[in-house]
Amino acid sequence: xxxPALAAGTLPALRDLLAxxxxxxxxxxxxxxxxxxxAPLVAACARARPEAAELALVMESILEGYLLHYGRAxxxxxxxxxLRLLAGDHLYALGLSRLAQLGDLDAVRALADLITACAxxxxxxDDRAVVAHVAAGLWLLTTLAVxxxxxxxxxxxxxxxxxxxxDGDGLVAEALRRAAxxxxxxxxxxxxIAFGRAVADRPHP
Numbered sequence: 359x360x361x362p363a364l365a366a367g368t369l370p371a372l373r374d375l376l377a378x379x380x381x382x383x384x385x386x387x388x389x390x391x392x393x394x395x396x397a398p399l400v401a402a403c404a405r406a407r408p409e410a411a412e413l414a415l416v417m418e419s420i421l422e423g424y425l426l427h428y429g430r431a432x433x434x435x436x437x438x439x440x441l442r443l444l445a446g447d448h449l450y451a452l453g454l455s456r457l458a459q460l461g462d463l464d465a466v467r468a469l470a471d472l473i474t475a476c477a478x479x480x481x482x483x484d485d486r487a488v489v490a491h492v493a494a495g496l497w498l499l500t501t502l503a504v505x506x507x508x509x510x511x512x513x514x515x516x517x518x519x520x521x522x523x524x525d526g527d528g529l530v531a532e533a534l535r536r537a538a539x540x541x542x543x544x545x546x547x548x549x550x551i552a553f554g555r556a557v558a559d560r561p562h563p
Contacts, residue, residue, distance in 0.1 A: 361542075363448060363540070364504075365479065366377045366503060367391065367394070367399065367433060368394055368397040368411070368414045368415055368418050369391035369392055369394050369397070369418055369432065369552045370391045371394075372391075372415055372418055372419055372422070372433065373387055373388070373391050373433050375396065375415075375452075376433065376434075381442075382444070382445075383434055383445050383448065386434050386436040386441070386445070387433055387434065387435070387436055388432065388433055388434075388435050390475060391432065391433060392432030392433065393432065393552055393555065393556070394418060394552070395418070395421055395431075395497075395549055395552040395556055396414075396417045396418065396421055396497060396501045396549050396553075397414035397415075397417060398414075398545050398548065398549070399490060399498075399501050399502070399505065399537075399542060399545040399546055399548070399549040400413050400414050400501050400504055400505040401413070401453050401505075402403060402505070402535035402542045403501070403504075403505025403506040403540060404504075404505040405489075408503075409460050409462075412456065412460060413457075413460075413504060413505060415456065416453045416454075416456050416457045416504075417451075417453070417457070417501060417504060419449050419452050419453035420449065420450055420454070420469055420472075420473070421497070421556075422434065422446075422452045423445075423447065423448070423449035423450040423452075423453065423473075424450075424473070424476060424493075424497075425446075425556055425557070426442050426443070426445050426446030426449065427442075427443065427477075428476070428480055428493075428557065429556050429557040430556060430557070431445075432556070433473045434449075436502075439444050443462060448504070450473060453469065454470065455510055457469065460561070462504075464507075464508065465503070465504045466525045468500050468503045468504055468508070469504065471500075472496055472497065472500040475496050475516070475519060476493050476496060476497075477519065478493045479493055479496070480493075488525075489523075489528065489560075489561075490557045491526030491527070491530070492519070492525065492526040492529060493519075493526075493553075493557065494526065494527060494529075494530060494550055494553045494554065495515075495526050495528070495529020495530040495533055496508040496525075497553055498529070498533035498537070498546055498549060498550060499512055499515060499528060499529060499532065499533045499536075499551075502533060502536050502537060502540065502542075502546070503548065506536070506540055510546065511532045511536060512532070512536070514532075515528065515529055515532045515533075519553075526537060531551065534546055534547070
């Protein structure tokens with residue numbers, strides 16, 4: 359399923375995919391695709407799997423949807439709030455549908471849970487820095503789960519978060535422990551830094 363364009367980079371491939379779809383999103387697309395955040399991490403986790411590039415595209419698609427709702431989008435640039443939210447929902451759906459076509463239903467559930475957990479975090483906490491830290495932990499955990507499969511610590515961290523017994527520090531710590539066990543700690547730390555840049559200076563309320 360992965361397009362040959364993925365060899366040129368995940369975000370340029372996603373941009374080209376959106377451009378080919380046309381409709382309302384195409385005129386808003388940035389010339390520069392921007393910085394990849396989770397693609398290198400998921401690709402490192404899934405390097406032995408033939409669908410590694412497609413998983414990277416899926417993760418960046420859903421992240422772009424998240425950023426359209428809560429951060430600074432990299433591909434879709436518009437001041438129209440309604441279009442921004444519609445584009446965000448479209449990118450969520452695009453990523454989930456492509457993942458479903460791979461037949462990885464466990465990963466589909468993990469990403470659906472991520473979208474829900476992030477929405478809950480944003481609705482429950484007013485401190486932007488706290489929300490960003492919790493979201494970073496959730497994104498790291500989910501990226502590792504999609505790339506390399508779930509593990510007991512992942513389930514426990516999400517269960518604790520659902521019961522409001524865990525903060526961002528706990529989520530990030532568990533993600534980094536898992537990344538170290540998988541040998542992708544450098545990629546995980548780079549993703550954490552890039553995520554912070556992506557959600558900083560949010561341009562809309």
